[in-house]
Amino acid sequence: MRTLNWLGGAPARPAATAESLLSRQNRDGGFAWQKGLPSDVWATYYSTQALLDLGRGIPHREALLAWVTGIQHRSGGFAMTAGQEPDIWATYYATRVLAEVLRAAVPRAEALAEWLTATQRADGGLGWYPGAGESDVRACYYGATAWRAAFGSRAPGWRTGALVGWLNARQTAAGGFVFDEGSTATCLWATFRAVRALDALGARPAREQDCLAWIDGRQGPGAAFTRWEGYPDADVWASFSAVGALQTLGREPRDRAAVLEFLGRCELPEGGFSYREGSAAGDSLATAALLLTGAAGRPDAVPDEERRDDRRRDDEHRDARRPPGPGADGLARWLRAAHLPYEGGVMYMPGRGAEIRCTLWAVSALAFAGLPGLDAGRLTGWLRRLQNSDGGFGYWHGRASDMVSTVSALEILHQLGRPPEVLDTDALRAFLDSCAADGGDGDEGGSGTEGDGTAGHRYTPGSPVTCAATAQAARALHLLGDPVAARAAAGRLQRYASRIGGYASAPRGVPDLASTYQAVRTRQVLGLPVDGAELRRFTAKLRGPAGHYSWSPLTREAAGPLADALGTLLDRAERLPPLNL
Template sequence: MSLAPFPAPPEPALATGEPDLWCTYAAIRTLAWLGRSDRVVDPGGIADHLAGRRNSDGGYAWTRGMLSDAWATFYCTQAMTDLGVPVPVPERTGDWVRATWSGEAYAMMPGQEPDVWATHYSSRTATGVCGGDVPDRARLLAWLGRLQTPAGGLAWSPAHARRGVADVRACHYGVLAWRALARTAPVAPPWDVPALVDWLRARQAPSGGFRFAADTGIECLWATYRATAALRELGHLPARPSDCAAWTLSLRGGSGAFVRWAGYHVEDVWASFCGVGTLVALGDPPAAELADAVAGRLRALAVPGGYTYREPSLAADALTTAAAILRADPGDPEVPGWRAWLDRCQMPNEGGVMYMPARGAEVRCTLWALAAGALADGAARTRALTWLGGLQNPDGGVGYWEGRGSDMISTAAAVECVALLGAPVGRVLDTARLATFVDSCRRHGPDGTVGHGNVPGTEPTVRAGLQALRVRAALEGPDAAALASLLDRHRVAGGGYANVGNRLPDLLSTYEAVATADRHGCAVDTGRIRVLLRRLAGPGGVAWTPLTPGGGGPLADCLGVLLDRRLDGELARLPVLALS
């Protein structure tokens, strides 16, 4: 099929100049494959930045101040290991990883259902970085074995496998989780290997590249690397390895680095990671000329503390761009260009909006983009609705991205996305299963009251409670009494709302409180919220909490501006936005 409809997004001037965790890991790993680790820019500064993402629980977060998860913990600790830098207090990280063990496999964070993404990350972190083993090898192998679908491929979870949902990425992560165990003590793979190999080989397109699944639109380097690396670990090659190598090399751009697919001109960090990874998996190590070209391109993507995905001056992201649109003055001439850029963050193989172009689509980014007026085209909206329907997990909830375990933040974001796209929730999501997931997050708090946690088994918070109420409102209608009770428990005397208890207010909880009250037709104490906003405002922008030094960046500034406009009557109600 023609790839012309999916060029790179136009280039807005909204780059943050900040490093991205996945970009940083991808650059470091690519240089290691190329034998060019000495080309890493400022490894000491990168190590310090990665260590700064470590939380007190021993896990690591995507960005400072967010909850620990298996994804960030793996990428931070693996990048430090590749740099030859000791991981701080690895036994503490090992304790956090064990806390995500479900009894059979690993979840992204404690209390979630396990998925193959998290199981891969934490199996490798536990056995590699932390130098230990998984809690129960036999049960983990049995869980991995249940990922195999009748067609032979692997799924995100055993429940997905029962539905026949297989994906090249799930195969990759399942196989590498098994390989992590096998490196500790030899053990046979827990699948019908010939059937798995046949399923993976069948994903190779006539061009030589691979697709994620049988119904995926086009072949891309991400799918190709995941497929070839999985096949290599199983002791096999693609059915047509020379075609695969030739197709991969055909995606080199003007600098000599890689683009993700034909017709997309940005030589980004993930394309080089996947292109080099594919050649290594095929047993065709890159020549010196290619290695030097890729290393040179990666050097151009370095920023203080790590790497971003493309030239730093052009490395915009969906959240920052949506925030700029939402806080822009009416008639701002830059808005149409920014919105067009967001439209182009919906790419060929997924209908959601990507945080950064050419990586995976994420539901929070899709929510912010829709709130900012993106995806106005009918075909784009249809694709987004189809993607949202496929995002719902068997437990009824939704995760940040496809196949990731469900959480309340993402579930409420998905429901809001459906509403913004103008569709009935029941047409897109299974509402009975949706309600079941929300109920599974209910639990008693320390004070004996009943609330909701972000994932089943975690302590209640005001934001998770607000998100649950918004989902319930979409299903059954608003419950003003339940909202009033929740807000009363978390109202801070000095102004605003606290996520836990009622002592330390924060911007995000206060924003969600007002947005949810608007949806329920309930009044809020605007005077006390103004007091909090004055405390949060400073020379560096709007802070996330009164105790946070300096501003919180463009997202905090956006929420602060929107709240201020809502209190001044310029907005009838706040757009629903969620982060954590």
């Protein structure tokens, strides 16, 4: 939407696009990437900005204002979701929602100013949060733009000359920019962020004409933009980055019509847009899920004692378990193509940034299917860089830590045959401990009995205890070599077991597929018994007539390839691979 707006275009189905965005607003006023997920400020920013570009109002503005205000950390920065530590990504999105969408003053402005000022490092660049170990072009953009959104023309507290110098030092001989001092791959994302950061600081690229020429070179004849030289596929983000950088430098694309035509081909019939053209669209999670679902259909994936009981059900659902489309080798090639050069992890889509859940699913799917894996050295180096100062991991570079990402890092290393000690394990354990909840004070998830000890674990230190986070913490403790703590955490899972089978996110709640997968996998890892017959009775409640799976027994609607993968594996696999969401 923003690229169309810059170019004076519009979607063919604006009402459907608006409804698609509005369907993602939660009761708390924030927006989620998919309906049913918790609100986060990243999704909230892009959804509300797109609605404004469509000329639509923002519903429930008071609730949205309260939600955004509520994710401000005591330090002054903002968190991506409630209960997380602040980072510069979230602070950028929150300040822009407040200033540009809600036209509201940023609360606790002086605390925010101090927090942003503290993100500058000795080398002049900005880090992801105060005390971060490295500077990044993206962090510079988010920080400079957040300052401008919150404080307008007020002079920032950084050493501005040093910051501008650090940014311009990231321009390569080719003319574009890289993300940081260690990067060598020039790409449009880094170039767009650098150009916009310099603009927010009242500066320009040191070699502006070289920069313009490099951007022009990313657009082929009659085509949209690609992310870097030699990368074959055009995508929406590349066009967004190119058009945004060009307009900041006072230029239009050489072939504006080709970009508009490409964006039109990415529009979906039901409203909204895909990242690439429909025929080429795809993502790492869904691709890994298809590979896992197909591999789980092999006879050797099913325990001998279960095959006879499952034979009739296998016949009924064989077609659903063996998805159409490319075979395993083709799916594996797609996943390897998502392990691209400028980051060491697997991208959500080729050309996007590396994301830790996608990386785990790709590593697990290739291993489960018995296919050659990814470059272990690059993955290990990426994980070492990804670890935050609090010891945990976030979804991607610069995101605040959470339980899902932290256990995913350990499980990736374990599958690569690398010891956890390649990370700072003392700090990692400290993060796990910060997510632990003591049930003795009646905390949610605890039994409330005297001396009950750890009642469970949270997704982040400030969020509620859940079954999935507790199960993941138990596996993390196991991988860190603390079997006593791992067993203690796993012992808490029984309170999430449902009478109708499966496990619920909260005690006495409705069981769901995601929580059940995490609990069952943890029991397998720790050598605890799993009642296979009861488990299959539960998955039967999730499986629809066509063999697809839902997330909850309250609905039999097919939930997509991720649910199909988890459901099929629970039904058929002798040992579940590590998969976190």
